[in-house]
Amino acid sequence: MPNIKCNVTECDFNESVECAAPMIQVNRNHANNAGTSDQTKCETFKPKE
């Protein structure tokens, strides 16, 4: 897994502003054909408990 910098520190997988999940799933976000990063989203996000 390459290093993934992620600022979503409220995610349970986030460790020191990097993603520590073994893999992540990224999907389109309400778009049939993404043209900007805003039209993508990390599905692996899990809120901290």
Ligand code: SF4
């Ligand atoms: S799972 Fe997604 S949102 Fe959570 S730390 Fe990794 S890249 Fe960021």
